[in-house]
Amino acid sequence: MVKFTIDNIPVExxxxxxxxxxxxxxxxYIPTMCYISKTNPCASCRICSVEVEGVDGFVLSCxxxxxxxxxxxTNSQKLEEERTNIMKLYDVNHPLECGVCDKSGExxxxxxxxxxxxxxxxxxxxxxxxxxxxxxxxxxxxxLCILCEKCVHVCNEVIGDDAIEIKVxxxxxxxxxxxxxxxxxxxxxxxxxxxxxxxxxxxxFKYSANAWELKRIPATCAHCSAGCPLxxxxxHSGIDGDQKIYRVKNNFEFSNLCGAGRFGFDFDAxxxxxxxxxxxxxxxxxxxxxxxxxxxxTNEEALILQKIKEKLGLKLVNEDARLFKNFMESFASASGxxxxxxxxxxxxxxxxxxxxxxxxxxxxPGVRYAITTASKQNGAKVSYFHPIEDxxxxxxxTQFVKMEAGTEEGVAALMAKELLKDSKLPKELQEYFxxxxxxxxxxxxxxxxxxxxxxxxxxxxxxxxxxxxGADLFAHPRAKNIAKLLGFIQRYxxxxxxxxxxEVNTLGVSLLCELDEPVEDGYIVGYNTKGDYTISSFDExxxxxVPALNQQEGTVTSIDKRVLPTNVALAFDGVCLNDIANLLxxxxxxxxxxxxxxxxxxxxFADVEFDTLENFLGRLGEDIRGxxxxxxxxxxxxxxxxxxxxxxFNGVVVYHADPVLQFNAYTAKTAQLPKENTLRGxxxxxxxxKIENGEKIVxxxxxxxxxxxxxxxxxxxxxxxxxxxxDVEMKPNRYRFEKSKIERVxx
Amino acid sequence: MSKQxxxxxxxxxxxxxxxxxxxxxxTPWEKFKRVVKRSLKxxxxxxxxxxxxxMIKFDIxxxxxxxxxxxxxxRYRAVHEMKRLWESGxxxxxxxxxxxKICISKCIRIETRYDENQRKEVGEYSINLxxxxxxxxxxxxxxxxxITHGGEYENASEQREHFILYEDMLTPIDxxxxxxxxxxxxxxxxxxxxxxxxxxxxxxx
Numbered sequence: 043m044v045k046f047t048i049d050n051i052p053v054e055x056x057x058x059x060x061x062x063x064x065x066x067x068x069x070x071y072i073p074t075m076c077y078i079s080k081t082n083p084c085a086s087c088r089i090c091s092v093e094v095e096g097v098d099g100f101v102l103s104c105x106x107x108x109x110x111x112x113x114x115x116t117n118s119q120k121l122e123e124e125r126t127n128i129m130k131l132y133d134v135n136h137p138l139e140c141g142v143c144d145k146s147g148e149x150x151x152x153x154x155x156x157x158x159x160x161x162x163x164x165x166x167x168x169x170x171x172x173x174x175x176x177x178x179x180x181x182x183x184x185x186l187c188i189l190c191e192k193c194v195h196v197c198n199e200v201i202g203d204d205a206i207e208i209k210v211x212x213x214x215x216x217x218x219x220x221x222x223x224x225x226x227x228x229x230x231x232x233x234x235x236x237x238x239x240x241x242x243x244x245x246x247f248k249y250s251a252n253a254w255e256l257k258r259i260p261a262t263c264a265h266c267s268a269g270c271p272l273x274x275x276x277x278h279s280g281i282d283g284d285q286k287i288y289r290v291k292n293n294f295e296f297s298n299l300c301g302a303g304r305f306g307f308d309f310d311a312x313x314x315x316x317x318x319x320x321x322x323x324x325x326x327x328x329x330x331x332x333x334x335x336x337x338x339x340t341n342e343e344a345l346i347l348q349k350i351k352e353k354l355g356l357k358l359v360n361e362d363a364r365l366f367k368n369f370m371e372s373f374a375s376a377s378g379x380x381x382x383x384x385x386x387x388x389x390x391x392x393x394x395x396x397x398x399x400x401x402x403x404x405x406x407p408g409v410r411y412a413i414t415t416a417s418k419q420n421g422a423k424v425s426y427f428h429p430i431e432d433x434x435x436x437x438x439x440t441q442f443v444k445m446e447a448g449t450e451e452g453v454a455a456l457m458a459k460e461l462l463k464d465s466k467l468p469k470e471l472q473e474y475f476x477x478x479x480x481x482x483x484x485x486x487x488x489x490x491x492x493x494x495x496x497x498x499x500x501x502x503x504x505x506x507x508x509x510x511x512g513a514d515l516f517a518h519p520r521a522k523n524i525a526k527l528l529g530f531i532q533r534y535x536x537x538x539x540x541x542x543x544x545e546v547n548t549l550g551v552s553l554l555c556e557l558d559e560p561v562e563d564g565y566i567v568g569y570n571t572k573g574d575y576t577i578s579s580f581d582e583x584x585x586x587x588v589p590a591l592n593q594q595e596g597t598v599t600s601i602d603k604r605v606l607p608t609n610v611a612l613a614f615d616g617v618c619l620n621d622i623a624n625l626l627x628x629x630x631x632x633x634x635x636x637x638x639x640x641x642x643x644x645x646x647f648a649d650v651e652f653d654t655l656e657n658f659l660g661r662l663g664e665d666i667r668g669x670x671x672x673x674x675x676x677x678x679x680x681x682x683x684x685x686x687x688x689x690x691f692n693g694v695v696v697y698h699a700d701p702v703l704q705f706n707a708y709t710a711k712t713a714q715l716p717k718e719n720t721l722r723g724x725x726x727x728x729x730x731x732k733i734e735n736g737e738k739i740v741x742x743x744x745x746x747x748x749x750x751x752x753x754x755x756x757x758x759x760x761x762x763x764x765x766x767x768x769d770v771e772m773k774p775n776r777y778r779f780e781k782s783k784i785e786r787v788x789x
Numbered sequence: 790m791s792k793q794x795x796x797x798x799x800x801x802x803x804x805x806x807x808x809x810x811x812x813x814x815x816t817p818w819e820k821f822k823r824v825v826k827r828s829l830k831x832x833x834x835x836x837x838x839x840x841x842x843x844m845i846k847f848d849i850x851x852x853x854x855x856x857x858x859x860x861x862x863x864r865y866r867a868v869h870e871m872k873r874l875w876e877s878g879x880x881x882x883x884x885x886x887x888x889x890k891i892c893i894s895k896c897i898r899i900e901t902r903y904d905e906n907q908r909k910e911v912g913e914y915s916i917n918l919x920x921x922x923x924x925x926x927x928x929x930x931x932x933x934x935x936i937t938h939g940g941e942y943e944n945a946s947e948q949r950e951h952f953i954l955y956e957d958m959l960t961p962i963d964x965x966x967x968x969x970x971x972x973x974x975x976x977x978x979x980x981x982x983x984x985x986x987x988x989x990x991x992x993x994x
Contacts, residue, residue: 141933142884142885142909174907245903248903249884249902249903250900250901250902254890255889281913281915
């Protein structure tokens with residue numbers, strides 16, 4: 043704790059805080075141009091200069107930690123002059139096109155120019171031709187750029203794409219794609235968000251609306267379980283005045299958004315007249331044996347489905363949530379806690395991270411950004427256990443451990459033994475680990491002592507350790523045992539475990555619904571998935587169309603174990619699940635009337651009215667959205683099964699994983715997101731499968747066949763190809779690695 | 790007088806006097822008497838005589854609309870005019886959307902896009918004149934003097950669609966080229982001595 047004063051106000055700084063951070067915490071204003079809270083200070087603008095008593099010249103408040111007893115002045119005649127001069131230099135030759143500029147109205151340069159009262163451009167430099175660059179979803183206008191470097195820092199330190207850099211050349215300096223002619227990145231668009239001027243803009247949004255015309259709807263992203271906060275910006279479109287989402291923005295100061303969240307917003311559903319008849323859905327439900335549904339729904343919808351189940355006595359089938367629920371139950375029976383311990387904030391703070399059983403960069407970009415932040419800002423070491431190397435995390439992963447597909451159980455056992463070797467374990471576990479046939483497991487899984495020895499060297503000094511486990515494990519035949527091993531790791535080691543749910547509300551559905559085993563035959567009503575009678579918000583050919591997640595109020599449960607509210611961005615003309623429930627005699631006026639009943643359905647939830655839930659980040663980045671689930675104690679069961687014989691995956695093996703920016707049928711529907719649905723494999727795979735680049739093939743998975751084009755990916759190694767799933771409806775109870783046959787399509 | 794009484798006292802002037810108004814008739818007989826009294830006073834014939842006299846004089850001051858029209862004031866707010874730039878004839882509107890935002894009867898709709906010349910292009914611009922209340926806010930907020938109120942007040946039509954034609958509001962290109970475009974002389978207009986007031990930017994190197 044350091045005590046000092048700012049403008050004669052006594053303040054206290056915590057360890058590692060800078061003068062600027064302390065001032066902001068106390069609500070003292072220091073102007074900044076290039077500062078952004080989630081990265082290390084760029085220190086390029088020098089507007090945040092302050093005076094410190096007894097120190098000659100100015101001190102940069104953004105990157106200077108205070109020392110005991112100093113007196114800081116944030117405003118004086120000299121500082122004002124200094125800052126005004128900096129602003130004058132920023133304004134040199136800045137195009138006077140505020141009237142048409144996209145940023146006008148929310149532009150930092152505009153605001154600060156007015157704040158410092160700069161009425162005219164008093165300096166000039168010989169202007170030069172600067173070409174507007176079109177980088178796919180992003181447009182860059184160098185003449186508007188003020189070179190604050192925010193975009194470069196965010197891209198490098200938080201996102202991890204490291205795709206842009208500053209080309210230094212005095213007045214000619216610009217932002218350029220790193221080592222490439224055009225921008226080749228994951229198109230998260232975070233550079234657009236942080237750009238204080240109109241230099242980096244979304245090419246789709248460009249010049250189509252102005253900041254002051256758009257209405258901001260706070261919501262939660264509908265694409266993955268990270269539950270990122272975002273704002274849909276809506277305005278009427280055309281003369282008829284239909285509302286349309288123009289763009290998505292986020293609180294870039296503290297939170298991140300991936301490209302799917304930012305550019306994939308136009309997934310709203312439209313119902314044709316014959317798709318609005320609720321009575322037909324009621325009839326279908328009454329004769330149905332089961333409702334099969336996906337986890338891309340709100341908590342309230344899940345609760346309504348549960349009530350329909352109770353009322354009509356049918357079965358609820360959702361394999362994604364059921365497998366997750368089983369996994370979490372086994373996990374809880376070992377860890378003693380109902381939920382996992384870690385969250386994204388915890389990951390950001392970690393200095394040692396293990397990733398296991400997931401291709402995390404595409405499965406959950408939110409976790410990816412948290413890992414990148416930890417790596418770049420705390421120097422966190424990352425060990426990544428997977429059969430396929432994650433190209434997007436290459437710069438972040440310290441140790442990639444290539445394991446064999448299907449051997450997760452063996453690796454989990456070895457990992458648990460390693461991580462728990464210094465912990466005091468109960469007798470059962472000690473015996474269990476002693477009796478492990480390590481030689482066999484190491485030989486089959488390809489993960490051995492060496493790797494773990496290396497890992498412990500990397501993690502030697504680490505204090506905050508996190509283990510991230512993901513979707514590969516849920517559908518694994520031995521999922522229960524893997525979950526138990528992870529549970530023991532959380533219970534007996536200093537590792538905090540984060541289990542990454544697959545869909546936006548897998549966690550919520552798994553808590554709220556009593557789920558049944560899949561039904562072999564019988565009449566099935568599909569809710570957001572295909573059935574004999576389909577009720578869906580993605581499928582245009584559905585029998586009944588219901589609102590999509592950007593058209594309804596409700597809450598979703600995120601990876602952070604938070605219940606997050608989301609709001610209506612676009613109106614929906616048709617019926618929703620609540621209307622059907624009302625016809626069935628489960629009466630509530632609005633869907634959100636169920637929000638306060640969530641706590642009665644599962645004690646992890648709270649009995650809170652929807653309208654009292656907040657949806658914003660605080661001034662200092664505090665997460666005030668929704669509420670946190672209660673994590674309660676459960677009884678521990680020490681029994682654990684022996685590791686079974688590890689399966690071998692030989693021949694043609696594919697891994698079901700979506701490409702960047704694609705998650706589900708919502709993202710597949712959007713206009714801007716790329717829809718690359720090729721089967722990607724390495725040269726080695728191509729030789730093994732006897733196919734060539736660009737060849738049309740049919741992927742035979744036994745019970746289903748998928749037509750794909752094969753794409754040779756130079757970045758990939760090994761014999762496993764990646765098969766996207768966003769464009770095909772694939773049962774979530776399939777283990778993500780599959781042996782398959784590949785047939786060429788004769789043209 | 791207390792403050793409250795002073796506040797409530799409506800008798801602000803010494804010159805106040807009360808009109809000598811008869812009480813209203815209440816019985817049917819009194820009502821009948823009043824009708825007879827008023828009808829037989831002869832005032833009716835005074836009115837008729839004035840009309841007859843003026844008719845015979847043939848000295849009529851009535852404006853013969855629509856053959857004749859009175860000039861209207863320069864600040865009269867009638868149907869909008871969309872102006873063009875004097876130099877190039879291109880439309881002045883930059884599509885900032887402020888008129889749409891400020892419009893209190895929500896009758897302006899505007900759509901913009903990124904055009905092939907990398908400029909902001911106004912794709913659709915419409916004012917629903919059937920709904921417009923001619924308040925003039927749009928003209929006042931326009932940063933480019935692109936939209937002003939003109940003097941065209943005859944906008945009756947059989948069809949509502951006719952109230953929305955942008956082409957009717959846009960100054961014809963020939964008018965600009967022939968220097969016939971009328972500049973708005975109201976708030977925000979270019980003053981006559983604007984040239985002298987201009988300061989050079991340092992771009993003249």
